[in-house]
Amino acid sequence: MVNSFACALVLAGGKGTRMHSDKPKVLKTLLGESMLYYVFSALVPSLGEDIFTIVGFGAEHVEKAFPEMKDRFVLQAEQLGTGHALQMGWERIKESGREYCLVINGDTPLISADYVGDFLNSVDRDRPDISFITITPNDPCQFGRVTRDQNGKVTAIVEAKDYDVALHGPASGEVNAGIYCLKIDSVESLLSRLNNNNKSGEYYITDLVDLAVDCGMNVTAVNCGNSIDLMGINSPYELAQAESALRRRMAEKLLNSGVTLYNWESVVVGPNVSIEPGVEITGPCEIYGKTVVRRGAVIESHVRILDSVIAEEAHIKAYSHLEQADVGPECMVGPYGRLRPGAVLKKGAKIGNFVEMKKAVLGEGAKASHLTYLGDSEIGAGTNIGAGTITCNYDGKNKHKTVIGEDAFIGSNTALVAPVNIGRGTLIGAGSTITKDVKDGELAVARGRQVNIPRTFKKS
Ligand code: UD1
Ligand code: CA
Secondary structure, three states, rough: OOOOEEEEEEEEEEOOOOOOOOOOOHHOOOOOOEEEHHHHHHHHHHHHOOOOEEEOOOHHHEEEHHHHHHHHHOOOOOOOOOOOOOHHHHHHHHHOOOOOOEEEEEEOOOOHHHHHHHHHHHHHHHOEEEEEEEEEOOOOOOOOOOEEEOOOEEEEOOHHOOOOOOHOOOOOOOOOEEEEEEEHHHHHHHHHOOOOOOOOOOOOOOOHHHHHHOOOOOOOEEEOOOOOHOOOOOHHHHHHHHHHHHHHHHHHHHHHHHHHOOOEEEEEEEOOOOOOOOOOEOEEEEEEOOOOOOOOOOOOOHHHHHOOOOOOEEEEEEOOOOOEEEOOOOOEEEEOOOEEOOEEEEOOOHHHEEEEEEEEEEEOOOOOEEEEEEEEEEEOOOOOOOOEEEEOOOOOOEEEEEEOOOEEEEEOOOOEEOEEEEEEOEEEEOOOOEOOOOOOOOOOOOOOOOOOOOEHHHHH
16 A cells, blocks of 8 residues: 655665676666666555655666656766765655655665565654664674664664774674665754765765764664565675575465476576466576466476567477567477567467577468578468578668468578568479569479589599
8 A cells, every 4th residue: 555654765876886887786687677676666565656766876777777767866966975865865855745755775676565564654653753674684794783772772873884893882783774764854954964974985874863863853773683685785796695585486486376397496587477377497597577478388498588478388498589579379489499579479380490580470380490580571370481591681771571471381491582472372492582572372483493514524
């Protein structure tokens, strides 16, 4: 249920230096979707559309990845720290007219909608000035250390670099998860008091806690124990750990729903993929995007599928690569099939090894079994495309179409120079280069005649 008392601000402006990437860290992917995608997905059920996002380093890449959030990005031109990011977003937060703002680091992709919902419910109940989530991981890494007084009340968050045992006492192991709920009216007075007098020379959002406690405000921290779901991701190693946890969860969900997975630990399935019970998948393989795999389909190892539909009883053999393809019921693809965007296979059609299709429809029961390119084409039902057939669709400037009727037989090693129409029931002789239309029922042969000449041998 959408919570009406809070808006959200996602902090996604930082470079992510520890990731050693030229693109913003928050666009690094887990199971084919970006960190930021997961954060937004966790927020939307509780916060609806009132989600603002701070962008800075590589802002254009982030904005391009989420066009639907277009009006709710706020630019932090210089990245001077998380506190500065909050300051940059403050006007938009106030304009939302909400009482609270949930602020979350964009590098916390494993957080679930339930965590967000529970946290907001606790804030709604207790009405603190500031509340934030803490964890107690096995290794506190570089996370901000939480300090409490003798009565267990939170006193501050001290960044790891600035933590001084002599000053702050022995660390408790409780650290800040980077998820806060701020009462907008209360925090307003603290914002301008943030400074960068610390080891990083940055404005820290975490200093709000210390400042609020000093003013006698009500600050609460919700400890969620040792949960990997709330860990921020800063390095390739942490990203791999998080992805591995997600992959395992996804595989368990599929197995429990009735999908058979062989070599299951190496089956990678994205969060938006739908796989029906009764499907068989052999790892290693990757299935991403909005792919749908229907009951009875078989997917062999080393297959990569993105945004495609695999219908009932279809069989995708090893090493095939599919993107935006539509594979009909009982079809066969591969091994080593390549279906590019717009490839459509009607019921029972067959694509064999080293066959590439792009914007092409293969009719019901039609076959292209070996070494073929079909681009910008329509192939009728029952037609057989011989080995080595090429639709020559590109003249250097424009793409042209090849249309082949039903029950045709295209001999091996045929070049079909588009635009060209090949009628139904036609036969094209092997090795032909077809530049003119062929009418229904005709035989076309277009190749140099064979000449056999007796050899003469010199006597030595
Ligand atoms: C931050 C917290 C730390 C906490 C940890 C949890 C601070 C000062 N520290 O540390 O207490 O334990 O998260 O994961 O906040 N960002 C901006 N603009 C900036 C800088 C950062 O938008 O100028 C964004 C980043 O893109 C990132 C998020 O803020 O998504 C957190 O920044 P990061 O540098 O990862 O903070 P940590 O060092 O992990
Ligand atoms: Ca971080």
